Amino acid sequence: MSFKVTVEPAGYSFEVQPGQSVLDAALEAEIVLPYSCKGGGCSTCKGKVLEGEYEAGEAPQHILEQHELDEGFTLMCQAHPKSDLRIESPQARLTTDIQIRKLPARVLELEKLADDVMRVVVQLPPSQPFMYYAGQYIDFILRDNRRRSYSMANPPQENNQIELHIRHMPGGAFTDYVFGVTEPALKERAMLRAEAPFGSFFLREESDKPLVFVASGTGFAPIKAIVEHMKNKNIQREVRFYWGGRRPKDLYMMDLAQQWEQTLPNFTFVPVVSDALADDNWTGRTGFVHQAVMQDLPDLSGWEVYACGAPIMVESAQKDFVEHCGLDVAVFYADAFTSEADLVE
Ligand SMILES: Cc1cc2nc3c(=O)[nH]c(=O)nc-3n(C[C@H](O)[C@H](O)[C@H](O)COP(=O)(O)OP(=O)(O)OC[C@H]3O[C@@H](n4cnc5c(N)ncnc54)[C@H](O)[C@@H]3O)c2cc1C
Ligand code: FES
Structure with a gap:
């Protein structure tokens, strides 16, 4: 029934x-x-x-x-x-305009952005436009039908190419394959089975409130898609972008984020590092990324927050922003990068 x-x-x-x-x-x-x-x-x-x-x-x-x-x-x-x-x-x-579809994806490019982050570009069939909201994710369906989710790092493009930023999780079924720990390794021209688009992490354009974007590690990927979408559509809302990593090398596209700060109106970029080594010569902000947001913006009423990356960061950000900074929970949008090991069977 x-x-x-x-x-x-x-x-x-x-x-x-x-x-x-x-x-x-x-x-x-x-x-x-x-x-x-x-x-x-x-x-x-x-x-x-x-x-x-x-x-x-x-x-x-x-x-x-x-x-x-x-x-x-x-x-x-x-x-x-x-x-x-x-x-x-x-x-x-x-969302009447978005259709979830199963698609073959051909690997076009594999490029290491850091020792543990791979930029993977895949080609979806060019016959039909692949529509999605910038910030959504794609699922790869593995041989045994398990799934792995990755945020799309670019807004929809006419050529149906999708960029992904995949972090190596040692011992992980899919990322060991991507990083060539298990043989045969993922290679250019390989075909993957995919289903997409999924997720509710995309910009709510009906609002003109100022935005806090907060990412940890490869949580940068969907933020990049959203910022590029805003640029394409000339959306000029105020943005404060906080990107956190353990070491400076985890902020693997820092140049791009700095370039946004220089070229986009109303855009501020704050990199935050929690465990820099002396050799890193890090002179920027330190500590947990969501705490840096709270130091700068103790009153978040009137702001909207988009948080993405490690589940612990997303969870702490939601709790602390709502409890201590007056953020309206209805405008906290998030994607937590949970892995299969986090799921309760
Ligand atoms: C919506 C969403 C979007 C995501 N987007 C991205 C993204 O853009 N970029 C990105 O890098 N990741 C992203 N992720 C995470 C991604 O989907 C995978 O979880 C991640 O890549 C690990 O996959 P894997 O197959 O390599 O590891 P898994 O096989 O899932 O294993 C994960 C880790 O847990 C360990 N492990 C496995 N089983 C156990 C167990 N039983 N007990 C203890 N430890 C165990 C493994 O050794 C490994 O270190 C996203 C996740 C979600 C839900
Ligand atoms: S979407 Fe339901 S717990 Fe993650």
Whole structure:
């Protein structure tokens, strides 16, 4: 038996079929609720159930706080309705122009941007324009049907080429292959199976509020896509971009970010390094990247935040910005780069 879910305050509604999660059914109905990992590991899809019965699964117990569970919050990627539901999701929006598709992807370029970051350019079939929102991600489907997600680092291009920034996680099934730790290594001209676009990490253009972008490591990739999109569309909102890494080498495209600061109106770039070595001769900001934001902008009411990268950074940023800097949680947009090891089975 299917159940109807109504999303407040927008009033959108959709049907959930047996076995479907609330998130999957919403996406099928072209309604984007906030989400990132789709696997119960990141809490981006956290939403409040106002009315109705549902099966929550195990994951909320592990990653939500007790007071959130008590207030009716759950993870929409794990929730299965047992009756009609009314849920609250101020970030929900319609996307009738974007279609999720399975596609072959041919590797065009492999370039090391740092010892542990690879720039990978893939060609999607040129026959049909591949549409997505700058900031969204692509899934590669491995031989055993496991998936790995990577944020697209460029806005849509006429030639259907996609740039990715992939960080090596030693022992990782896919990135050991990309970095040639396991043989045969990923090579130019290799074909990968992909499905895209996914995610709710894209610029909400209806707003003209000033923006904080905060990234750690390869969390730079979707920020790059969004900044290039803003440049193409001549969107001149104020941007403060904070990019954090352990060492200066983790900020693997620092020149590009500095160039944005010099050429884009209202754009500030703040690199932040947490564990510089003496040899690095680092004279810039130090510490955790989200704390640098809080030092500079103790009052974030009136700002919108886009945070991307390590799950711990994204989680701390949301918690601290909302609790200590007055940020409205409805305008905290995030992609947490969870890995399979973070997901609760
Ligand atoms: C929405 C989204 C966007 C993303 N975008 C990017 C991006 O743009 N760039 C990027 O670099 N990454 C991104 N990621 C992360 C990416 O999807 C992968 O998780 C990452 O590349 C690791 O994949 P892997 O197959 O190499 O490692 P996995 O096989 O998933 O392993 C990850 C790590 O965990 C360890 N491990 C594996 N299994 C276990 C276990 N059972 N117990 C303990 N440790 C274990 C491995 O040794 C390895 O170090 C994104 C993730 C999400 C959800
Ligand atoms: S999208 Fe549901 S927990 Fe990550």
